[in-house]
Amino acid sequence: MKTIYIVRHAKSSWDEPGLTDHDRPLIATGIKKTKLIIDFLKKKNVFPDLIITSSAMRAKNTAFLVAKDLGYPLDQIIIDEKMYHASPDSILDELYTLSDDISSVMIFGHNPTLTYLVNQYLEPPIINLPTSGVVAIEFATEKWTEIDASKYRNRFKVFPKMLR
Numbered sequence: 303m304k305t306i307y308i309v310r311h312a313k314s315s316w317d318e319p320g321l322t323d324h325d326r327p328l329i330a331t332g333i334k335k336t337k338l339i340i341d342f343l344k345k346k347n348v349f350p351d352l353i354i355t356s357s358a359m360r361a362k363n364t365a366f367l368v369a370k371d372l373g374y375p376l377d378q379i380i381i382d383e384k385m386y387h388a389s390p391d392s393i394l395d396e397l398y399t400l401s402d403d404i405s406s407v408m409i410f411g412h413n414p415t416l417t418y419l420v421n422q423y424l425e426p427p428i429i430n431l432p433t434s435g436v437v438a439i440e441f442a443t444e445k446w447t448e449i450d451a452s453k454y455r456n457r458f459k460v461f462p463k464m465l466r
Contacts, residue, residue, distance in 0.1 A: 303440055304446060304449055305406040305407075306409065306439050306449075307348065307406065308416055308437045308439070309408060309410045309411075310413060311328075311360040311361040311363075311410055311412065311433060312333060312364045312367070313434070314327060314328050315327050315328070324386065325358075326358070328367075332433060332434065335433070338465040339434050339462060340368055342436075342465055343372060346458065348408075348438070350372075350374065350406045350407055351403075351406050352406070352407045353378070354385065355409070355410035356381075358386050361386075361410045362379075362381060365408075385410075385411050388415050393409065393411070393415070398449075400446045402445050402446060417431045423456060428459070432461045433462075435459070437456065437458075437459045441454045
């Protein structure tokens with residue numbers, strides 16, 4: 303079994319006009335909503351084997367926040383610049399390269415890419431993967447190169463507004 307946890311970064315700030323999009327920080331509301339998600343993940347016993355994040359500040363900070371609270375080693379988070387402007391296909395291509403020893407991976411990124419990616423596996427599709435939202439997809443295979451051809455199921459989808 304292979305599992306992908308697809309996580310959109312937490313809510314970020316637009317308040318500093320001098321910052322590039324890549325450097326926007328998280329806001330307190332985003333951190334608070336992510337804590338709700340972390341509590342949910344702990345209750346579901348989610349402890350990924352690997353975490354990969356976009357290099358954008360808001361995605362990295364979300365990944366570090368989640369990793370820290372789940373007990374994942376912060377120095378083992380992979381910061382991937384390609385994830386910042388990734389397409390769903392390029393994310394899948396990245397997953398195909400993973401070692402088959404890895405059973406689960408958590409990826410942190412951005413919309414609209416992540417909404418497009420999760421909608422390849424959700425029925426009915428969602429309109430928008432909200433900030434701090436997580437979709438977990440399980441694939442009935444032991445090889446990452448076979449996830450696209452294997453049976454899959456939505457293990458869960460969780461958004462902050464579902465946990466209030």
